[in-house]
Amino acid sequence: MSHLRPQFWQLPLTTLTDDEWEALCDGCGVCCLVKFLDDDNPKYTEYTDVACKLLDCTTGRCADYTNRKTFVPDCISLTYQMLEGLMWLPSHCAYKRRYLNLPLPKWHYLIAGEKIHAKGLKQIGVAGRCYSETLFDDEEIEERIIKWVKI
Numbered sequence: 001m002s003h004l005r006p007q008f009w010q011l012p013l014t015t016l017t018d019d020e021w022e023a024l025c026d027g028c029g030v031c032c033l034v035k036f037l038d039d040d041n042p043k044y045t046e047y048t049d050v051a052c053k054l055l056d057c058t059t060g061r062c063a064d065y066t067n068r069k070t071f072v073p074d075c076i077s078l079t080y081q082m083l084e085g086l087m088w089l090p091s092h093c094a095y096k097r098r099y100l101n102l103p104l105p106k107w108h109y110l111i112a113g114e115k116i117h118a119k120g121l122k123q124i125g126v127a128g129r130c131y132s133e134t135l136f137d138d139e140e141i142e143e144r145i146i147k148w149v150k151i
Contacts, residue, residue, distance in 0.1 A: 009110050013080045013098050024094045026108055026117070029060035029126035030149055031076065034133060034141055037088055045088040047149040050141045051130040060127030091150045092124050124148075 005011070008020045016024070032052045038044035052072055054063045062068055068075045076082070078095060089096040092105050104111050107120025121127070129148075133141070 009094065009098065009104055013083075013095070023110070024098070026092070026094055026105075026121065027061065028090070028092065028121060028124050029055055029062075029130070030090045030093070030124070031078075032062065033126060033130060033149070035088065036142075036145075042086075042088040043151055045151060046145045048141055048144040049126075049130045049146045050133050050136055050144050051126060053132055053134050055126070055130065055132070057130045057132060058127060060121075060125045060130075088151060090124065 004017075004020055004023055008016060009024055011020075013021075029051070030047070032055045034048045034050040034052075036046045036048075051057055052062075052075065054068055054072055054075075055061070056063050064071065069077065076086075078086070080099075083095060083099040087096065091097075094104050094108060094110075097104060105120065106112060107116050109117035112120070131144075136144070
């Protein structure tokens with residue numbers, strides 16, 4: 001990763017470098033969960049505890065982030081231009097928060113460091129709380145709605 005500017009997360013999102021944009025992510029993995037979107041009202045989006053086949057459900061990390069689009073063509077490569085239409089992202093999401101001119105959560109690693117971040121991530125992240133989509137058929141996934149993701 002190249003040099004990250006001091007407190008880059010406070011700068012306008014449109015001015016971030018690619019490395020800064022990637023570093024903004026808190027690594028929660030929530031965006032990798034299967035969800036049922038309400039196109040008219042993102043607040044009615046329902047998340048499941050079923051994750052993309054590339055997500056390691058133990059760590060909450062993508063098994064092949066660099067090449068993910070090869071294996072999961074509909075995986076989102078988040079850009080600033082997309083954010084307006086992605087208000088279904090969780091309320092703690094750094095991209096969503098900065099788009100809405102809100103500060104990062106106090107537990108975010110850029111603010112609090114890794115130790116505090118790990119505690120915060122345990123409460124909002126998917127690690128240890130999700131299951132691979134390869135284990136379920138579509139009907140079973142519909143039965144796995146969760147309520148712990150806050151939009």
